[in-house]
Amino acid sequence: MSREFEMSLMGELQFFLGLQIKQGLEGTFVHQANYTRDILKKFNMGDSKPMTTPMSTNTALDADEDGEAVDQKEFRGMIGSLLYLTATRPDIQFAVCLCARYQASPRTTHRQAVKRIFRYLKFTPELGLWYYSGSSLSLRGFSDTDHAGCRIDRKSTSGTCQFLETSLVSWSSRKQASVALSTTEAEYVAAASCCSQLLWMKATISDFGLKYGRIPLLVDSTSAISVAKNPVLHSRTKHIDVRFHFLRDHCEKGDIELIHVVSANQLVDIFTKPLEFDAFTLLRGYRLKVLTMHSSRGTLRANGPASLLSWYDE
Structure with missing residues (x-):
């Protein structure tokens, strides 16, 4: 970094804009416990x-138009505080973004949902992101969708995340801009969003002299993969906005390789829907590396860096 930018040494980084950072030989742990x-x-x-x-x-x-209205200022303050916490807590990303949709007219049910998130934080205040020091810079992306999940306008929720080997570096959970007429269309739009983020990351990392071939993008919809690889537009794609078809273009160019992953190994479920405790903790801990300092070291010693990669290919 010092060869490319003018820098000054101010000691080991420990705090940055509310983030607490602990660096060690095994890796770096970033959290917001305080x-x-x-x-x-x-x-x-x-x-x-x-x-x-x-x-x-x-x-x-x-x-919930018939529900009791609550203090809008307080509700927005709670949402804003939680949104900043998602910088190191992807495990609350979906829940916070879902509640944030109702800031214009919050009701008692919405505030109860937000309080549930705070009660979860009371249970897990020490969680943060673990970055293993031996990880390579190989890019991988995952995308999934909850088709027509919004009860109001029936728009789908897209979930995406991007890894540098086993290190989670980018993630999102957002409602799609238009109503998808099929699961295939919703999955295709989500994959296009993930593709866009992967290409941006590829361009950014290439500034440091690193080059990539085909970047794997794992999707659990064989239909969406078929649409991306089919050079002929057919009835399944005629309703999809043209701006999403750049996914097919980059597949043909060899920038992105769409790979099917079985639904049981689709970790983006945590960004698209509420999950049961067992499934939620598995995705949160072993796969997204949202851990405590103690458990992160234990996971590394027990499994080793090689086995942490094995589940990608199951």
């Missing part, structure tokens, strides 16, 4: 009953 405790105290949730997941699988939020 910030988590601060917002729990700020919103009087410090003594709340802990919960094991940020959202119940039975939760189905909608506008």
Whole structure:
């Protein structure tokens, strides 16, 4: 870095914009434990009953127009605080983004859902992202979608994440801009979004002299993969906005390689829907590396860096 940029040595980085950073020989651990405790105290949730997941699988939020209105300023403050926490807590990304859709007219049900997230943070204040020091810079992407998951307008929710080997470096959970007429269309749009992010990361990393061939993009929809590889537009794709067809273009150019992954190994589920405790903790810990400092070291010693990669190819 010092060969490319003008830099000054100010000691080992420990705090940065609310992020707490611990560097060691095995890797780097980034978390916001102090910030988590601060917002729990700020919103009087410090003594709340802990919960094991940020959202119940039975939760189905909608506008709830007949529900009791709550303080909009307080609700927006809670959402804003949680959104900043998602910088190191991808495990709450979906729940926070879902609740954030109702900031214009929050109701009691929406505030209860947000309080559930705070109660989950009370249970897991020390979690953060673990980056193994021996990871290579090989890029991989995952994409998935919850078709027509929004109860109001029936738009789908796209989930994507990008890895440098086993290190999670980028993720998103957002509602699609248009209504998808089929699961194939929704999956194709989500894959296009992930492709865009992978190409941006590829261009950024190439500034440091690293070159990539085909970047794997893992999708659990064989139909979406077929659409991306089919050079002829057919009835399945006529409703898809033309801006998403650059995915097919980059597949043909060899920049992106779409690979099918079985649904059981599709880790992006954590960004598209509420999950049961067992599935949620598996994706959160072993696969996304959202761990505590103690458990991150234990995971590395118990499994080793090689086995941490094996589940990609199952």
